[in-house]
Amino acid sequence: MKRRFFLFILECCICAIPAFSQVGTTISLKGNKPPEYANKPLPAERTPYGKIGKAKKFIQNTFVHYNFLFNANRIFNDIMQQAVASNVDDYARLLRFYPYDEKALAADKRFDSVIQHATAGLLLHDLRNDYVDELYFITGKSYFFEKKYDSSQYTFQYLNYAFAPKDDGYDIPIGSNSSSADKRFSISNKEKSGIGKNNLKNINRRNDALVWLARNFIEQKNYVQAQILLNNLSRDVHFPERLQPLLNETKAYYFYQQNIYDSAAYYLSRSHFNDDSKTLKARRHYLTAQLYQLSGADSAALHFYEAAKKYSTDPQLDIYAEKNIAALNNRSDANDLNTLLRKNKYFLYKDLIYYQQAEIARANHDDKKAIDLLQQSVIANRSIQPQNGQQRSKTFFLLANTEYDNNLFASASAHYDSVSANFITDSIDKHTLQHRSHPLHLFAVNADSMHVQDSLLTLANMPEKDRTAILKQAARRIRKSIDKREDEAENNSPLANRLIQRQQQTTPTTSDLFSQGASAAAWYFNNQPLKSSGYQRFKQKFGNRPNVDNWQRLSAISGTANIRNTPQTAEDIPDAFNADSTLKLDSSEITAQDLLAGLPMTSAQKANANNIISQAILDNGKILQNSLENFRGAIFVYDSLLQTFPKSRQVPEALYNIFVCYTLLGDSANALQVKNNLLNNYPSDSWSKKLFAKQNRFAVSATSLADSATKTYNDIYNLFLSGKFEEAVQQKNIADKKYGSFYWTPQLLYIEAIYHVSKNEDSTAIGKLNYLIKTFASSPMLPQAKTMIDVLKHRKEIEAYLRSLHISPEDYLQNNILARLEEASQKMNQPERRVALYRDGNLVDMPEEKISTNSPTQLNAPDKTFAIQNAATDTAQQQTQSNQQQTANNNIVTTQDNAIEKPDSDKIAVNINVPNTPPTDSAKTLKPAQSKDSAIVKPQKVTVNPPVNNTTRVVDGFTFNNNAPQYVTIVLDNVAPVYATEAGNAFNRYNLLTFPNKQYNVNSQQIGDETLILIGPFKNNAEAQDYQSKIQPHASNEIIPWITTGYSFIKISPENLNKLHTKADVEKYKSAESKAEN
Incomplete structure (x- = not known):
């Protein structure tokens, strides 16, 4: 109740x-x-x-x-x-x-x-x-x-x-002059002073609630409202002094959430709370130092790291602060960390100190010293009770990464196995651990096999006297090991324990089992427990013995007992070893002669051992190449094979794989050198022929789909391009598990990144683009990938800029997410921007005043009407466009009234400007036009009556007039709207860089499964043809290299464009245009 x-x-x-x-x-x-x-x-x-x-x-x-x-x-x-x-x-x-x-x-x-x-x-x-x-x-x-x-x-x-x-019980408008007795603008309550x-x-609590309301806006990512409220409170003359630390902390949080670290550090350093404990003060100073360090203010960061050490009661914070101080001072010795090692206060953190020193060594590219320090950290961790499991895993993980980077793959495998995945919190580190563990385990297995064969060959090639001495010593060690194991097994057997307990319960007097005084039940062969015990002891000591004479002879055991259980092996496998290099013999009577039978003494056995080693090296190279995609590490392993076994049968395959690795790394010079080596020395080998085979990924016919993996990923690419995203993602996950990422193409990576951008999964998109840049260094898509990464990294700032224009990023970016982001980025950086223009492979810097950029309404967005003008009105058209540009620029309000006040420092981030006036009608033109498909903007159809002259021809119902305005049109077949929009953005970007003094509008129109990217209109057919001849050769390798097939170029007038309603109409027009030109 x-x-x-x-x-x-x-x-x-x-x-x-x-x-x-x-x-x-x-x-x-x-x-x-x-x-x-x-x-x-x-x-x-x-x-x-x-x-x-x-x-x-x-x-x-x-x-x-x-x-x-x-x-x-x-x-x-x-x-x-x-x-x-x-x-x-x-x-x-x-x-x-x-x-x-x-x-x-x-x-x-x-x-x-x-x-x-x-x-x-x-x-x-x-x-x-x-x-x-x-x-x-x-x-x-x-x-x-x-x-x-x-x-x-x-x-x-x-x-x-x-x-x-x-006022006498009546409400006073909040924020008005009448809300304050002195008629000054105020939104907070004036609090009483003195004893009261x-x-x-x-x-x-109203004043407190206003600050918390701003923090609530920040959590809701409503940064504009938070900015306005915080700014008004900052300028409020009645805002109480007691709340200044809270207000500064909220400002710092506002900038922290937007990754504007310099301003966040500035305000956080001014949020001192009197009731804070030393622990919280130390933490706040440490965070302030981190923010200053991220913003590049190293001197301020050093100051706050020192302050954090002063207030700290946590030894870990001291160690990390000292490490960061050493890093900021570019010190490689870290003497202060060595001083901490000698203090009892830090005894339980010696492993952490060595770890931090190793990180400093890694930062200074001294990996050998880093490995030594990490090994000391492991030793120190073992001496600490209780052990710090998290630090132990972090040490092993960094040690494994360092060894991996230095081609110590077998050792790295052992240390990755020592890492507990539960203590690895970073998602990237977790992926690295999962990605490397299993392939490196296979690498280590091959390395062990190589070590066994190499040791056997070394013994076989020794002088007989030295070899015999080593084998005798090894036989003694094996016998002792077997005896010790048998004794332990005997003492720990359940039956033996029960017999010992029974003997302890009886009298200690021993009796003769065969004496006449013994009872029948006590006689040995009638005493079942004793009989079973004797049988178990015999079996543990001698194993399963055949029921034949001379069973104690070791040769009889080798020739009889093991024949039944071991399959016949090839002649080149030593008698004392199984096919997997494990020892057959397991007896306390083993001798040096028995071990000698396991050595490769004949030529066939030595050749087989060398073949096992060379094949293991080749397999390890393949593991690094295909499973781990460590192409430089794979080249290192393949080179060791070429140097150690230059005449082995694995050399051609190794050379071919080295060629593949250099090609993937973009090192064409070394790839060509290795290719020539393979062709000159092994011209008839199958691996030489594979260089020109159709199914080869790196052959001249690179578009062939004969290879199953290549075909699979090409199908996935087509699924992405056609907009079947769920099926494409599902199929790619299956293919990645089967093939890894070796068969990824730059086209696939780029369109997959665009898909993730459309889903607001920026971090995933950046990861795909970074992989593209790292793996395909010579790809023509590198500029687009780098541009997209730069835009995505500043997405929050750009969206805040759009909000300052009273534009909702959700609505504004939906129409063309990448185009809008890129253009807003250009707008923000326009005063400092220098545009590099591409001219026949050369980069030419152009001064800023020569560059004319489109307004937001002109970038992949349609005009309300297509203004078709002839040559006589061309000048007027350019003047109109210039006026529109000026109008759009005037609509961008850059007032400082509602911006949070920034500290007076060149290092502090620039304000995000927010207008204090409502958007006017002219500002509304900044929003994209509405359409049924948010990703495709359809131009309005107009009726144009072209002038009739002798150049007019009618073919299949379409009118072709060379003097009429023309669009250069790219027809995309079965391409998803998001990729069609990005294609339009790519052409617009190319136009801005290549034709800086021209104004080429880029629009799009959907007709069935096809998307038309319309560029222009141009004054007549000649101008359109001239423009098409300039851009068409660069489309496949510079503008839209990520669309491999499925597009074509046409020229079309507005009159003919109005006649296209279906895909069949488009195909009919293509045929008619071809006839008209002929």
Whole structure:
């Protein structure tokens, strides 16, 4: 019943908030109560108008404060203290802004208890008490930490409204001059000074709520509203001094969330809270130092790292701060870290100190020293009790990575196996561990086989005297090992333990089993336990013996016992070893002669051993090449094969694989050298012929789909291009598990990146593009990939820029996400930008004033009408376009009124400007035109009557007039809208760079499964043909190299364009154009 009552109170409070108009207003809950409470008004509903008596107010304040607010604050503070105490920071990475895990905090159900206490305090008491604002404030904070941002915003906004200054009970417009007695603009409440209400911890919480409302906007990523509110509070003359640290912290969080680290560091350094513990002060200074370091302000970072060490009570923070100081000072010795090693305070962190020194060595490219330090870290970790499992895994992981980078693959495999994946938190590191572990394990198995064969060959090639001495020593060691194993097995057997226990229970007097006094049951052969024990001991010592004479002779055992269990092997395999190089003999009577039988003494056996080694080297190279895509490491392994076994039968394949690796690395010179080596020395070998085979990926006929893997990925490419994204992703996941990433193509990577951009998965897209840049260094798509990466990395800033123009990024970017991002990026960087123009393979710098960029309405967006003009009006058209450009530029408001004030430093980020005026009609033209397909913009069809002259011809219903305006059109067949739009963007980008003094509009129109990219219109057919002849040769290798097939070029007039309604019409027009030109 009690639980139901409190749930009812909670529901009533939520419903009651809209009923408040000012402090002291009664609450009406009619229609919101359960039937049993319908006629039972709550005390809050009975609150009358007018002042409350002092005695009654004292009683109400006492009950509300100590029965409800006190308990709500106690629970709330306990939650926050536990969240801070349980927080574990990774000082190797940028710390989270607040010292608690927000997700774990949101899952804490005790916030419901806080809200319940606050709600009861409101509804069960007279609303004229002094703690109503406190109860609303703690309710809003509880909603905030539960990530219920709508409820939190609603509560803080109510505090802002209901507790604003009043004039004789009447509301005063917030933010007006009348809201302040001195007629100055203010939105906050002026707090009393001296001994009064504010000093008795009964503060008007409206000012606090305004700062928390800004933080709520930040969490909702509503940066414009947060910016405006924070800026107004910063300039408010009545904003209380006690809240300045909180305001600065909120400003810092605003910039932190947008990765503007210099401004975040500036404001965070000015958020000093008097009640902070030394631990929190140290953490704040460390985070400030990290932010300054990320922004390039090294001197400020050094200062705050030193301050963090001063306040720190955490040895780990000291170590990381010292390491970062050494890195900023470009010191390779890290003497201060060596000093920490000698202090008892850091004994439990010696492994971490060695680890940090190793990272410094790695940064200074001293990998040998780094490996030594990491090995010392492993030793130190073993001496620490209890061991730090997380640091142990991090050390082994870095050690394995360092060895991997230095081609120590077998050792790296062992150290990767020592890593516990649970302690690797970074997603990239986890992927690296999973990606490398299994292939390197196979590499290590091959390396062990090579080591065994090499050791056997070394022994076989020794002088007989030295070889015999080594074999005798090895035989003694094996016999001792076998005897020790047998003794341990005998002592640890369950039967032996039971016999020992039985003997301990009987008298210690020994009896003769064969004496006459012994009973029949005690005789040995009648005593089943003793008989079983003897049999087990015999079996453990001698194994399974055949029932023949001379069974103790080792040669008889080798020739009889093992023949039944071991299959016949080839003549070139030594007698003492199995085919997998494991020892057949397992006897305490083993001798040097038995081991000698396992050595490759004959020529055939030595040749076989060398072949095993060379094949293992080749297999390891393939593992690095195909499974790990470590092409440089694979070349290193293949080179070792060429140097060690230059005459082996694996050499041609190794040369071919080296050629493949150099080709993938973009090193054409070395690839050509290896190719010539293969062709000259092995002209008739199958691997030489494969260089020109159709199924070869690197053959002249590179587009052949004979290879199954290549065909699979080509099909996936076509699925992506046609817009069947779900099927393409599913098929690619299956193919990647089967083939790895060896058969990826730059075209596939690029269109897959565009797909991820359209899904707002920028990090995945950047990963694909980085792989393209790294793996296909000579690909013509590198400029596009680099441009896209640069745009995506600044996406937040660009979207904030668009919002400053009163443009919703969600709507604005939906039409052409990459085009809009790129153009906004150009707009932001226009004053400093220098454009490089491509001219026949040469880069020519052009001055800024010669460059004319399109307005947002002109970039892959249609004009409201196609203005078709002839040569006589061409000048007027250019003038009109120039005016439109000037108008669009004038609409970009760059006022500083609503920008958060930045620190006076050249190193602090530039403001994101937000206009303080509503968008005008002219500004609305910045939004793209609406269309049914958000990715395709259809130009409006117009009817143009071309002049009739002798050059006019009619073919299959289409009119061809050489003097009429023409569009150069790229027809894309079965290409998804997102890729069609990016193709238009690519042509527009090429036009801006190649024809800086021209204005070529780029538009698109969907007709069935085909997309028409329209460039122009041009004045006549001759100009269109001239433009087409310039861009068509560059389309496949510069403009849209990621679309391999499925597009064609045509020229079309607006009149003929209006006649195209279906795909069949497009094909009919292509045929008619061909006839007209002939």
